[in-house]
Amino acid sequence: MTAPWRHRGNPLVRRRDRVQGWVGVCAAAVVALGGPVAGAVSGLAVADGLAGDRARLTPVTADLRRDVPSDPGAPDGAPTMRAPVTYRTPSGRLRHAEAYVTGGLAAHSRVTVWLDARGRTQPPPPEPTDVALVSSATGSGMFACVAVLAGGGYRLVRGHLAAGREREWGREWDETEAGWTGRG
Template sequence: MRAITGIWRWRHNPLRRRSDLAEAWVALVALVLIVVAAPAVGVVAGTLSRDALYRSVQEQQSRRHEITATVVKKVAQPPLDPDPETSTARDAHSRVLATWTAPDGSAHRDRVVTALKTPHAGDTFPLWTDDRGNVVGRPLDRATATTHAVLAGFGAALAVTGLVEGTRRLVVWRMVRRRYARWDRAWDIAGPDWGRTGTGS
């Protein structure tokens, strides 16, 4: 709105310079781009991210399987990190030697991390594996994918807004520099005679 009122104010003002009108037009163009282009870019980026993430969700859910593993024995934990700023969530989990059967029917035995607080031999816990029984992370779900897509769209819109505003400031700064340069040249011409007009000197 400020850009629009600026253009209207300078439209028929006798004190208006060309640079004043140009600055107002630059501000108006920047405002239109921020209001129209930034949300459009955000929507496009969010949609593309969502589609890619949904494909990843489908692929992961088709290739990752939740199976039941059985604890053989608890494995000695590495020492806990005493610094709460650098300790990780893994410090709260238990390491165990476990066995499981892969979706392809092969038997596996390995050390894994479990959320069981006090694991004992024979305890069972869920474990995510690929088709061959290799331990993998939990597959991405659609809710998380949607959240990431929204954040990607929001970030893209913010990036466009910052780019447009930065460009506007740069253009206005250059226009002001040119104006000051013209003033300096005019002062160099008029300065030596300033105040002596009509004195007969």
């Protein structure tokens, strides 16, 4: 595809060719401008949502009430198992509940549990590195979606214009053939 503004005054370039050129320019502009904007907006929205999870939860120290076996399949230090704990809410009430803890701890170990506004235990919020990873993956995915949609739209328009061009060429060939062969 050549730049559509280079076709001005060229009698061999049809209207459909010009339209295809400008649709290509628009598709490229959507990818170049809309892709990064859509990626940044979606990535920031995900990051804000995940960071909000951390802000809504309160960490408290709890005592583990029984031994927790180690989990060989868990990442190092990741709370993957639920175990009974005793903790004090921010208001000072003593509570017994189950919370997510790291495997391989002995009874009466100190662990951090996360509480919601009602004082109930919740899974730990994502770490900042996890938030960054998920939000950047979301932003990249959104950029890719914009690029695929813009490219797909261009291909759809280009196919429609090519079909119209084929019909025009067929009609013109029928007229030209009739004049050459004397069948017309």
